[in-house]
Amino acid sequence: MSCGRYPAKAVVGELVPISAVSYREGHHSLGVNVVWQGPHGEAEPFTRLVPGEPGLDQWHGVIKPDRVGRWTFTVEAFDDPYLTWRNAVTKKIGAGQGLEDLANDLAEGADVLDLASKIVPQAEEERVRAAAAALRDEDRSLFSRVSPALDLEELLWQHPVRQLVTTTRSYVIWVDRQRALYSSWYEFFPRSEGAEIGPDATPIKHGTFKTASERIPAVAAMGFDVLYLPPIHPIGKINRKGRNNTLVARPGIDVGSPWAIGSDEGGHDAINPLLGTLEDFRDFIGVAHANGLEIAMDLALQAAPDHPWVKTHPEWFTTRADGTIAYAENPPKKYQDIYPINFDNDPKGLREEVLRIVLHWVENGVKIFRVDNPHTKTLNFWQWLISKIKAVDPDVLFLAEAFTRPAMMGGLGKIGFTQSYTYFTWRTTAWEMREYMGQLKASLDYMRPNFWPNTPDILHESLQHGGPPMFKIRTVLASMLSPSWGMYAGLELFEHVNRPGAEEYIDNEKFELKPRDWAGAERTGRTLAPYITKLNAIRRENPALQWLRNLEFHEIDNPSLLCWSKRDPETGNTVLVICSFDSANVQWGNTTLDMPTLGLDWHERFTVTDQISGATYEWGQHNAVRIDPYVEPAHVFVVHPRR
Template sequence: MVGRIVIEDVRPSVGAAEHPAKAVVGEPVRVSATVWAEDTDAVGAAVELRWPDGSTRCTRLLPVDGDTFAATVVPDEPGVWTFRIDAWRDPWTAWERAVRAKATAGALEPANDFETGARLLEQVAYRPERLAERDSLLTAANVLRDANLLVPERLSAALTDCVRAVMREHPVCENRTRGRAQQVRVDRVRALDGAWYEFFPRSTGGTDAGGNPVHGTFATAAAELDRIASMGFDVVYLPPVHPIGTVHRKGRNNSVVSAEGDVGSPWAIGSAEGGHDAIDPRLGTLDDFDAFVARAAELGLEVALDLALQCAPDHPWVRAHPQWFSTLPDGTIACAENPPKRYEDVYPLNFDQDPEGLYAEVRRIVELWVRHGVRIFRVDNPHTKPPAFWHRLIRDVQEAHPDVLFLAEAFTRPARLYGLARLGFSQSYTYFTWRTTKTELTGFGRELVEHADEARPNMFVTTPDILPAELQSGNPAAFAARAALAATLSPTWGVYSGFELYEHEALGAQEYRDSEKYELRPRDYATALAAGRSLQPWLARLNEIRRAHPALRQLRTLRFHDVDNDALLAYSKTDPAGGDTVLCVVTLDHQHTQEGTVHWDFRALGLAPEHRYTVHDEVSGELFEWGEHAYVKLDPHRSVAHIGSVARAGR
């Protein structure tokens, strides 16, 4: 803002500051701005932070680099916070600089210089709220005016630590300029930090005596929750649990024609048994769903539910609200397409023909599931719906329920991905599954930090739709390394069930063969674990390490460090609040031993460059003595990563 004082480059800021920046409760937020005035005038600045309830608090910004002023604030409750940066000419600081320079050069003019300082001291002393410091300030003013004293004695009285502290904390403000109010959307901690586990309740029914899969229910799904909780996950994410359409139902491996007994895709929502507000009868009832949510809560787990705004041809909306769909010239309703692919079992919604009616119905559905204990929605393909729709829906829902979060499943171009985040989505899927080389991962991580004010990443190692080429060999080290990267690069990461069993058979470029999207996939986790063919212990250890180290649950402090081997990736994270520091080295070669020297930027981490530090490897239990240049060696058949916590006392 340009006023008597210039205030610009205000952070945190999203775009042109028209959308709120993002933070979570308890997260240190750095507020900064460039502040300047004409000539050599000293300036000061402060941030006024307004709570959602309207109460305010001011915090002085301190100069950190040239004309940049900054301070850290910590929001302590969810909601929309407002902050405004004000700036002013600071005549006391200007006076102090001037008299120090003149004293050094022997150019002081006591009659004018000391009288100016005395008047500034009196301005602060006679403020009603400064009664406690009045005597000390007035004494300093009187000493400045006392011509019977030596000049150094007169000057030193005004520059005591006590006087300077009062004048700095309660400045004389001239030409005060008010900045523009900006917002920060503060969410609960789960918006930034969490470990997700995705599974299909219908695949939890086991097999019958003949070895045939049995359709699971919420009761059999609830039995899986203990295992998931034991691995340290925070969120269980369920694909759609609604009735599945029968018209044009897809068969196994996405075949156009289904066979008898095929269960169809959960994303083909709706049948004669109900739509988005109903439960698939084969899973149970709403009461069974409530029992599932309650059991999850007992184990410290939240339930995230898929919000997929699309319909099967036999969804009740198709008959009751035909205006919510697009009609082709031949009079039929258009199915979903991503040429050359066609999804005959899904009708996309048309948001233009009855926007208010459709909005009201979606809002009703979200509110229904909120009443049934769902506080997190994973939104399917949000980039195929109008941006204004999401902006309105998320705003309205969060005004009524500040703890509700929305995850955008938007594997799309960056403008759309970050645009949706700016419009209100709490988290976003990322390009992590396609970033595999050192250069790709480093650039990707830096991009995430750059966009931290507007978007929070959720790094799933795989999804029902994505089996990365890197995992299709079935190499356990590849699975372990990808999990290590996701769990330590991002404060939120996710696992799709079957990952711990190294499921890797592909159909096409990145689709699973015998995909669970179209058939039941019962899994015997216990037998695999007992036989040592399970990644479950590693997933549990990663989540245990994350819980022990708040640094790993941060995003803004991610920093990459140079290592002289392109098969090794080195990075660090710190916790601004508690000083926790974690150093990570992950191998990108899942076949061969790799070694190299990591050049840690200790100064950037607040560590003394000349010291060596004891680093506890949370993976192996070993202790290393690392300086700025540390030798590392990783054999992927033994360990794919060093995750080292730093003892702060160096030597």
């Protein structure tokens, strides 16, 4: 990646493709192999590459790392005298040449096998020596002399005689645990769980870690494995924002934005006392773990005006011409309750402080960080910080919340971020989504996507106006296209009312407590939770959906429909999805499936079982599909070959 400047990415158990262009002069056979080493320099099994399309000199293979850490590999090209000999002899015999014509070939082949006998496993040595002896035995027929040597093709492919070896430089692959690629995230505000509010959203009771822990089993029951919390630190009191981002907060009433971090109660290493204590937080993490969930913590490097840093380290901020500290702005938006960090004034001091803070939370059980706006900080800082954290605990993961330019998003991935938010929310047609998925698949070696239909900041107009069918559509797309996806609480309740003129929720939870009637929604059936549960179960039960390199699109003659498949090469598990982008109308389409990508021959018939409805169909390459968004806006098929 970037000519080897940055490590490529993989996860434990992933089939990592290795490709090279390798060629040589003349007609001698060429061999290409990968030499790879584990995190502690241990040698891994010999992996030989196979040639690709004729005439392109491209070689391909896969490696499968099985441990977390820093792996390295080189590619070697070599002269393969056995393969050269074998190709020549089979051609000459095929042309009718006899013993007299092949005398030199037989002798040269025996010499090659003498070399091979010193390379192959001990159990195979005698077989190779016997084949060499047969080549030299003039009392045998041509067939009996040559056959034992020709039968060594597979053995000497795996254990070749290598001459004139040339090698590339060493390249690095950082291998994460599997959750780095495959994960299901759920976001909620702990302060809203168990909270009570009165008229005009006046807080009566503030949620705590203890009350929020009561919501964890329901989140786990929906099939999520990561629970993401907005910042849990003390919230600034100076310039605190009121409901709906108003400039003036009601004293003692409005709870403020969790992203306005820090007050006289502490900073980034402290906990908002209204939520509880550090021990309460540890207990909360324990409940999550007991339910199969990891906690993802928000890392937002910014400060409220009354953060302790403002007094102890004013040089960490930007001072304007009038002597005041600059608050955050994203014109025309203003964030008077937040001071951005200036990394130019004291980079060493800031680095050491942030490292201390992150390690503090790692020591308290946090292994995943969702990083707020990382693109507004220097890349060399993140590269330094992530490498330092990984050196202490290689299992720690970082999600970049960077809705920014593609090059910057890619750069954050290259320097170490584990996953990234994406433009998924704004890809609202089948054509746009197909094109975008092609871009993401091509960049998977350095940037792993995490798809979110909604966030506290983002309520796309498709959800504002598309009704429950659109909620299903966006959830299917997020969970079936990407190995990692996430959602913000309220999606399952079809929350869809935006602040006028803005792509965000009215009465935004960023600025107020928002208790939800989960039990009432379950009683009335007005909840998407069972559907989300089904989708997450499908993801768990089908390993094909846990990867991205295997994504393939198929042709369908309706631009409102998208058809794609994923196939797991090791298990053969194959999932075929057809999803509508139209939440209001019935759509028909005719498929033209790329059968080999499904593991099938072009003429084969097969059975598909819809994992949502349970219906079964007999299919082939060409099939007619009808999708009614008010019944089900998507088919999620498991493919069963007839064999």
